[in-house]
Amino acid sequence: MCGIVGYVGPQQAGRILLDGLSKLEYRGYDSAGIAVRDNDRPIEIVKAKGRLKVLAEKTNNGDALRGTTGIGHTRWATHGEPSVTNAHPHHSNDSSVVAVHNGIIENYQEIRDKLTRHNYTFYSETDTEAFVNLIDYYYKKYSMGPIDAISKAMVRVRGSYAIAVLFKDYPNEIYAARKDNPMIIGVKDGASYLASDVPAILNYTRNIYYIDNLEIARLTPGEVHFFNIDGDEVEKESVEIKWDAKAAEKNGYEHFMIKEIHEQPQAVRDTINSLVKDDKIDFTEAGLTDEIIGKINRIYIVSCGSSYHVGVAARYNIEKLAGIPVHVELASEFRYRSMPMDPESLFIVISQSGETADTLAALRLAKEQGLSTLAIVNVVGSTIAREADHVIYTMAGPEIAVATTKAYSAQLIVTYLIAIQFALVRGRIDEERYTALLTEMQTLPKKITRIFEDTERIQWFAAKHSNDKDIFFIGRGLDYGISMEGSLKLKEVSYIHSEATAAGELKHGTISLIENGTLVVGILTQNELIEKMLSNMEEVKSRGAYVLGLTTYGNYKTEDVADFTVYIPRTEEMFTPSLAIIPLQLLAYYISVSRGLDVDKPRNLAKSVTVE
Numbered sequence: 016m017c018g019i020v021g022y023v024g025p026q027q028a029g030r031i032l033l034d035g036l037s038k039l040e041y042r043g044y045d046s047a048g049i050a051v052r053d054n055d056r057p058i059e060i061v062k063a064k065g066r067l068k069v070l071a072e073k074t075n076n077g078d079a080l081r082g083t084t085g086i087g088h089t090r091w092a093t094h095g096e097p098s099v100t101n102a103h104p105h106h107s108n109d110s111s112v113v114a115v116h117n118g119i120i121e122n123y124q125e126i127r128d129k130l131t132r133h134n135y136t137f138y139s140e141t142d143t144e145a146f147v148n149l150i151d152y153y154y155k156k157y158s159m160g161p162i163d164a165i166s167k168a169m170v171r172v173r174g175s176y177a178i179a180v181l182f183k184d185y186p187n188e189i190y191a192a193r194k195d196n197p198m199i200i201g202v203k204d205g206a207s208y209l210a211s212d213v214p215a216i217l218n219y220t221r222n223i224y225y226i227d228n229l230e231i232a233r234l235t236p237g238e239v240h241f242f243n244i245d246g247d248e249v250e251k252e253s254v255e256i257k258w259d260a261k262a263a264e265k266n267g268y269e270h271f272m273i274k275e276i277h278e279q280p281q282a283v284r285d286t287i288n289s290l291v292k293d294d295k296i297d298f299t300e301a302g303l304t305d306e307i308i309g310k311i312n313r314i315y316i317v318s319c320g321s322s323y324h325v326g327v328a329a330r331y332n333i334e335k336l337a338g339i340p341v342h343v344e345l346a347s348e349f350r351y352r353s354m355p356m357d358p359e360s361l362f363i364v365i366s367q368s369g370e371t372a373d374t375l376a377a378l379r380l381a382k383e384q385g386l387s388t389l390a391i392v393n394v395v396g397s398t399i400a401r402e403a404d405h406v407i408y409t410m411a412g413p414e415i416a417v418a419t420t421k422a423y424s425a426q427l428i429v430t431y432l433i434a435i436q437f438a439l440v441r442g443r444i445d446e447e448r449y450t451a452l453l454t455e456m457q458t459l460p461k462k463i464t465r466i467f468e469d470t471e472r473i474q475w476f477a478a479k480h481s482n483d484k485d486i487f488f489i490g491r492g493l494d495y496g497i498s499m500e501g502s503l504k505l506k507e508v509s510y511i512h513s514e515a516t517a518a519g520e521l522k523h524g525t526i527s528l529i530e531n532g533t534l535v536v537g538i539l540t541q542n543e544l545i546e547k548m549l550s551n552m553e554e555v556k557s558r559g560a561y562v563l564g565l566t567t568y569g570n571y572k573t574e575d576v577a578d579f580t581v582y583i584p585r586t587e588e589m590f591t592p593s594l595a596i597i598p599l600q601l602l603a604y605y606i607s608v609s610r611g612l613d614v615d616k617p618r619n620l621a622k623s624v625t626v627e
């Protein structure tokens with residue numbers, strides 16, 4: 016996934032483009048580039064391999080390029096290794112057309128072959144260069160102007176794109192088009208902006224437009240016009256972004272990840288308050304009426320990564336409380352299965368970004384099969400949010416660190432509320448139990464905050480284990496779901512091999528990996544499973560493991576087995592994931608810091624995987 020920006024207006028574009036890219040680096044950061052032009056002077060392109068700061072140094076923070084129109088790109092390589100040659104912007108053979116692109120052109124090879132037959136040549140290995148030359152091909156062949164050249168190219172390509180294009184013959188104009196990749200467009204004070212995500216332009220305008228799939232936009236200073244793929248102009252209303260610009264900054268924290276870990280009490284509180292009104296769960300905005308809920312026989316939860324782990328935890332809670340069978344699937348697997356689905360089902364997709372390609376594909380498959388779909392999403396107006404039948408927004412605010420924390424916690428809250436509301440509607444719990452659960456849920460922010468008091472102790476432990484080679488997480492039931500998320504957090508930001516294993520599975524293979532000193536994190540918060548977990552921890556300990564026990568206050572037997580114990584406050588068992596995950600996030604964060612890694616932008620990763 017990459018980040019793109021564009022600016023056309025009264026000011027010099029270079030510095031504005033770099034500032035915007037700096038807010039998008041979390042989307043990809045192996046190379047970057049900008050293209051700027053001064054009225055009808057030639058378009059100047061400067062690119063650099065590595066982090067954005069390399070490009071900033073090369074362009075004196077953008078000031079080295081003169082001009083008031085420009086586009087920029089920060090790359091997460093899909094086709095072609097990270098290099099200056101493969102970095103964007105890319106230009107057509109005679110530089111009539113210059114573009115930046117986020118996405119993948121799946122049939123780029125056949126397009127390259129076609130254009131080669133028309134005497135086009137290629138300097139890079141990228142799919143984007145094929146797209147740019149294809150636009151140039153139509154632009155010259157039909158000389159029908161940028162909108163028609165772009166729309167013809169859109170018809171020809173297969174794949175996904177958010178693309179911003181400069182045409183040599185059209186100074187002071189930027190053209191944009193999108194399919195299945197995010198892009199927003201803003202205008203203010205005689206200037207127009209485009210970007211992959213809100214933080215990039217939030218300092219300049221809150222007045223934005225969402226360009227829809229297969230639409231084209233023409234940006235001129237302070238104006239934007241939208242067209243459908245047939246070239247007909249379409250009217251759009253702008254919306255005002257309510258985000259606080261500070262929310263997308265570090266505010267004194269060393270990294271976004273630790274800031275967002277500490278924002279979890281607020282994210283949990285805001286998400287609860289957005290859905291619980293006068294002590295009642297209110298899904299009205301999502302359109303989930305009691306009548307709809309009453310008819311649901313089965314639930315599918317399909318997502319990726321941490322959002323998938325939320326689904327794993329939700330399955331235990333929804334089945335236990337609401338008595339509805341829940342199928343949790345990885346989106347990348349689900350979309351290639353031929354899974355017979357019960358039409359009287361609710362198909363839930365969970366996604367922080369609302370742009371994850373596999374999750375979006377799963378959502379579309381479910382809609383094709385006529386299922387009612389619900390999206391639990393953090394980014395307002397994202398593709399998944401706009402395509403699902405029902406949407407519930409998490410109120411985590413902008414999450415910048417690649418490793419999700421506060422959005423994960425906010426997603427958990429939504430799944431708890433679904434379990435509770437569905438249980439009430441289906442008569443599985445009475446009003447008294449309903450109220451008791453909601454009352455306890457309101458204490459979670461305070462209980463999360465209390466866990467931060469243990470930070471120094473966890474930080475000390477993390478430093479001791481920052482050079483471990485393998486770290487295992489084990490749990491049963493809900494704790495197994497938590498172990499998955501704890502393991503992923505660790506892997507993502509510390510590059511230490513880790514895996515989560517259902518504790519009951521250890522003896523079926525994984526236990527062969529346990530050696531002297533291997534760190535095993537045992538999670539035991541579910542009362543009925545504690546004894547079993549203690550014996551699993553004994554099993555690995557007797558084979559040399561060093562055991563961290565993560566449990567609730569009061570379960571002091573853990574210290575008879577664990578070498579190091581971390582306690583979390585007691586709460587309703589269904590809510591323990593919200594508390595147990597905090598020490599595991601802190602463990603992963605401090606191990607990464609001990610290893611001197613770039614916590615917010617781990618190697619090979621991107622914040623939202625908008626490619627397959």
Ligand code: AGP
Nearest residue numbers: 320321322366367368371418419
């Ligand atoms: C989580 O820390 C990872 N960044 C990743 O697994 C992420 O959860 C996954 O890519 C899904 O992203 P989404 O929630 O935006 O769909």
